[in-house]
Amino acid sequence: MKGFKDCYFEKKGQILTLGNELIERKWEYKDGKMFTVSFFDKATKREWAIAQGSIENEFCYEGVFGEFTATGFKIPALKLLSVTSEEIKESRFEKAGLKVIVTLKEPKNKLTIKRNLIIYPEVPAIRSYIELKSDKKFKDDKVLEGRKLNVVDSIPVLAEEFIYTSVEFFNKTDRNYESIMSKRVLAYSGDDKLPFTGSLLIQEESVKLYGLYYLKESMPFQDQRPETFCNFQIGPKNAGIMGWGFDQKEIKSDRFRKSYGSVIGVFNEGIESAYSSVRKYNNSRFNVNRKRNPVIIANPWGDEKWKDNLSEKFVLKEIEAAAKVGATHYQIEEGWEDCKNADPKKYWDIKTDILPNKFELFTKRAKELGINLALWYAPDQDRHRKIDIEIKMLTEMYKKYGVTAIKTDWVNLRDKDAEENLEKIYRTIDSLDDNMIFSMDNTSLYGRRFTYYFMQEYGAYFFQNRYIATPDFDFWFFYFPYKTLRNLWAIANYVPLQKIHVEVPNLERRKEEYFREGAVSPVHYSFEYCFAISMFANPIIWGQPSDLSPSAVGKLRKMTDLYKKYNQDIASGDIYALGDEPTGYSWTGFQSNNEKNKTGYLLIFREANESSEYRILPKFLNDKDLNLQSISDDSKEININKYDGKGIVVSLLEKNSFRLYKYQLKM
DSSP states (O other), X not given: OEEETTEEEXXXXXXEEEEOSSEEEEEEEETTEEEEEEEEETTTTEEOOOOOSSOOOSOEETTTBOEEETTEEEOOOOEEEEEEEEEEOOOSSOOOEEEEEEEEEETTTTEEEEEEEEEOTTOSEEEEEEEEEESSOOOGGGOOOSOOOEEEEEEOOOOTTOEEEEEEEOOOTTTOSOOEEEEEEOOOOSSSOXXXXXXXXXXXXXXXXXXXXXXXXXXXXXXXXXXXXXXXXXXXXXXXXXXXXXXXXXXXXXXXXXOOEEEEEEESSOHHHHHHHHHHHHHHHSOTTOOOOOOOEEEGGGGSOHHHHOXXXXXXXXXXXXXXXXXXXXXXXXXXXXXXXXXXXXXTSBOTTTOTTTTHHHHHHHHHHTOEEEEEEOOOXXXXXXXXXXXXXXXXXXXXXXXXXXXXXXXXXXXXHHHHHHHHHHHHHHTTOTTOEEEEEOOOSSSOOOOTTSSGGGEEEEOOOOBOOOTTSOGGGBOOHHHHHHHHHHHTTTSXXXXXXXXXXXXXXXXXXSOTTOTTSGGGSOHXXXXXXXXXXXEEEESOGGGSOHHHHHHHHHHHHHHHHHHHHHHTSEEEEEESOOSSSSEEEEEEEETTTTEEEEEEEEOSOSOSEEEEOOSSOTTOOEEEEESSSOOOOEEESSOOSSOEEEEOOSSSEEEEEEEEEOO
């Protein structure tokens, strides 16, 4: 038996068993097929897998191995070549775990299939993905176009009499004001298969409150290439995770192609515990809270005048202003590159007609002021194939100019080559420095991009472009504090806010013309409030810092100092949404809870709500003795003995105000 901490793997005959102290899954290899015979939740003693009338392979790809016939979908017998196991060593990209690799051979198309099965310590979930290689090229007349039946993983489970919650994410935030949509199906019955397009699907038993969740580690469905018709397919006696992430023409003979990842896990205390279970998996797979310095990027693009102002003198003035406001990085935005040069090796040369000393003076001044440079960069549009040139350029930017934050824009993951090439860039450059960070733009209408559950190990997501704009500016881009707060609040239960970059704009711009009549107009909000919206994420000073008045600089500096002081502690906890959905008139907020350290934070917002008091309902604190101290103002501390779960009354006297509490569990 192979083991790592509480994880174990055992092979007895044709039965493979992978588990830990919370969950166990068993597969059988029989008659050329691999299928699940047990999926056992140890906490509830619940066996989820049901007996199958006819045995089918639990993964397939129509046109690759498997096809529809007159008698149904048929998969050729797969030959078992080997079963190995290995410990996953912890790295900057992934935490330690136990991996099993099942290698199979498909005879018709000469395919080598590696089924990767992964479990992490103390996590009630099992992850899988498939690697595929062919000894021959698929002929064009054998390639199936359009959507196909391709299943990454599946388990035999009853579908009836459960509640299903599908959580779908949306990027392209230049047009999507909503970042998430949750769909709830109260019952399922019949013989049809029920499709879902979310990235997360929760299957909940309504009375006993336990259930399963299914997670697909890919870009959102609307950004995926048209290879399948959904992310999940349920019923009547099976649950499948769909879509490998590449088509037949992309299968190689010289290397393995890697499918999207799939995760199946359990929970046992209602849907809130499903979110916690997903978060626990996420934290155990990725170094979400990787030890790096707090990041506050000053990005001048937010004032829409960057290209007009770009000069050596201007950037030096900007770097000084960024340091005064408390930014950790100043971003050199689009326009620095000599992109008119036809030679691809010179495309990313610095424009010396406007920056005669290149970045030399910027690096020198930034170092004197104790901040770093960040850089805008757009990977090559031809499937990101110029990786060697771009890796060399970015490495030089780090070594010569001290660039430790890079915003990637114009990404278009049009095929598997593009994904692999961009991933190579991320892995190589990220490894240069423990404090290197990528800000991955997911705003544009054009191109398929990494988002949320895909390539999370490489950086944070640039959430949205929102501007303090004139009335004739495109409405979609208008900044409203409550809408930014609502989008963060909506995703907080599913996506670590530690992985999000969000804007703090210059509220002094266009005050006289910007929606003066509306109660939710930015003119009614303070710099401190708008910065607080980003406190549990990664703030971007969104605009030219040299345009800020001394008063604005002072207000923002107070907040950046507060952020730097507490960020690592806040980010070390699990962050969830609190209160009501932000509408501009709600009480709302976030909670960061560190179970290990018995500490946490409550960030509470009173929007333009008429009541000056609210009963906030924090999570995970029932029956605990608490001490809450405000670290954002001098309000009185709160002491509670044996918190009864009925809420904590908080008072904020002003509309559009906030308070940040730190709490400690009394021992």
